[in-house]
Amino acid sequence: MMDDNDTAALRPETLAVHPPQPRISGSTPLGVPLHQGHVFAFDSAEAMADAIHTPGTFLYSRLGNPTVRALEEAVARLEGGVAGLSFASGMGAINAVLLGLLSSGGHVVAQSCLYGGTYAVLSDLAERWGVEVTYVSGTDPEEVRRALRPETRLLYLETIANPTTRVADLPALIAVAAEAGVPTAVDNTFASPLLCRPIEFGADVVIHSATKYLAGHADVLGGMAVFRDAELYGRIRRYAIEQGASTDPFAAWLTLRGMQTLSLRIERQCATALDLAERLANHPAVAAVRHPALPGHPDQAVARRLLPNGGGGVISFDLAGGREAGGTFVGAVRVASLSLSLGDVKTLVMHPASTSHRQLDAAALDTAGIGPGTVRVSVGIEHVEDLWADLEQALERAAKAA
């Protein structure tokens, strides 16, 4: 490769594509450098051949990139795993884990209240690839034991379910699968590693939509899978390289930047969510409120064990006025935004019955734990009084509409 001495003789056309590479010695940049490059060069054929067999050497960014690797190591450490894999989105991570572990004739046990995209992949695998799926409530270990078969390859759970806020009893459910030699994957998006580290409870893979709490600022899509052991990591990594849902380095850089304030955001979001949940529970227009830390939650005892530092930033509640009231409420908020996502610094609201779950009829909505007047709130970091004033005026509008 060219060094600085070679450049004196070069013409502008050549110099334009060979700018000097920054070399830093004697200090370390405090921010993680953004290595946007997709490809890396070598001094010799031997060095390149060696690199192919040397973990941690970078050749081509779909196989690995220094900025993306920094994110993978950061999330793996936070979750207490041996290694992490970063993806272009949460669905990229979910797809790699499901397709990496399952093949035709295989069987999955999954929680019935699942993220919609995950449910869609499982349905597709069932329909087109002959993978069988048994859905369980996620609250009863005996139900999981009954669902297991000799060909079961995976137990798939979510720490906090959407939008019911039901909390899966991870240690009890995972233990049943582990006894049968079945690995467990847990989508930990709603809890974040600040509230729950599923590997400590025996999970083999932890999945995140990094789009949500990890990145936190509504400016990037990303997904993560973190592994308890190196064998499973190697298996999914091989599949992930084939799948190609790799992370753009700038997306990894934005996620790393956002993650530095994760603990502050989560602390505030948990406190504000519980405060708002308590106020909502006392409002006449509200029929029911769900938050894992709110007294009366059906999984209160499990939440106390699994989420001792807070019940998360998502609340759901039922408007007494039903569907009409729900639609009016989400259209009436001013500080909060009507949006599909969650885990952002801004407060986001949505009405599942008219948007994300609109294809479900009344019975199916009921099974999913969603009422016609259910509203989901992903609490941001704004001042609690500004949020309450906003929710209150929207509640009044909704009550009049119903």
Ligand SMILES: *Cc1c(COP(=O)(O)O)cnc(C)c1O
């Ligand atoms: C958003 C979300 C996903 C999908 O993540 P994307 O980054 O949108 O692909 C998966 N699981 C949960 C729980 C989510 O909230």
